[in-house]
Amino acid sequence: MTTDNLVEVEDVAFAYDQRQILKHIDLVVPRGKMVAIMGLSGCGKTTLLRMIGGALRPSEGEIRVAGRVVHRLGHDELFALRRKMGMLFQFGALFTDLTAFDNVAFQMREHTDLSEPLIRDMALIKLQAVGLRGAADLMPSELSGGMARRVALARTIALDPMLIMYDEPFAGLDPISLGVIGQLIRRLNDALGATSIIVTHDVAEALDLVDYVYYMSAGKIEFHGTPEQVRSSKHPSLRQFVYGEPDGPVPFHYPAPGYRQDLLAQ
């Protein structure tokens, strides 16, 4: 079955230790597009991303990537599919015992029989794409947060994946690094002809970048639409999320007994 969608999530639910984390998720990611999954911390968006990568199995429903149901693949088939996927982890997850260069070359050495001079050229091209060819010999501990994220991005695209997944790519970055990473993500997606899924709660950056947005809250998809539709939406919790209002449908206070009652309890 060929469709224009690279990723299709159909009525997926996920429970962990009897705690329902995701409920009835339907989501599609068309080929060549960038789709954002947004929502508050803990709403289940990273879980969803991990299921698309095959690291977790849905308790109900199915997830198809390139027409194949991810959780029904055997170990070898799943690994074959993952070679065509790239994932950027929240804090980069660079291998701390390897230099920036060796991090980028890691997959090339593991998965290809290319000669070392060719691997060197390819890894330097990837590092050049993120502007860090000059930092090739630095260890991850010598890189700033933004630089580490860019090296991780170069590593993610090392084998030109068809699907790139980003888990909170903007978390903890200064404004300049944030802008740089944002532009890189868009440019790389278009240059590689890849498809991207970005999980984030960084509204302003994501809305400028992506083609389509899914907004999740408490394990459900509450709203989806183009960035314009998101900005003009009247959906109360989405409005609160987009405009960063401290109180609204998502309460400021964690559930607790009455304040007065609590203070006068002694």
Next chain:
Amino acid sequence: MMGRVAEMLRALGARIVDSWIWRVGFATRFFWLILKESGTSFRRFHLTIREIYFAGVMSLIIILVSGLFVGMVLALQGYDTLVRYGSSEALGVLVALSLVRELGPVVAGLLFASRAGSAITAEIGLMKATEQLSAMEMMAVDPMARVVAPRFWAGVISMPLLAALFSAMGVFGAYLVGVRLIGVDEGSFWSQMQAAVDFREDILNGFIKSLVFGVAVSWIAVFEGYDAPPTAEGVSGATTRTVVTSSLAILALDFVMTALMFRGA
């Protein structure tokens, strides 16, 4: 009253099953998985060599220095006892047999557990906590084959070598103290040692012991690291458990193996 006793027994049972039997089962499955994924460690032997450097070569200083001191102390104590029976020339035999049969494998094993085992656990635990293992898996590279198995085999290969070096340094230390310092006859020190130490009975058995300790310590170290909760407390707890469990395992296994190997024939 009975209800409370039953409740306590139930809690104890749950604790033993959850934290002990479950973990032993998990560790055993983990061991088979290591063996299954070991191909890479030998096909791409440079991965294992690199870990042998960190686990083995970096442990050399502590092993060599400890071996020297243990040998010197053995010589002092051994001479003190032997001279009462007028057999101080048997010092070489005493020291060599103690080292090759027992102290070499056991003390080197204990030092290896605290120097290399704890480092392996902490490294794998931190790799897990910083999502390096998940990242590897998402890159279609199996961490069992790429991270765990080479460290395991590096430990298994390093341990007998370290034990042998420990014993050799111990014998040298005993020579320094016994022959050079105290003045035991050099000829009888070496010749009696040579005559009394049997290759199969003593050296081979000592080698087998150190190999078994190598498997035990490496297995515990990689398992604790892989199983560590991905937090600071989790990794520190796992590192402590590696040292404690490995040390107890070494002493218990040593008793069992000594009972089986040396029957005073």
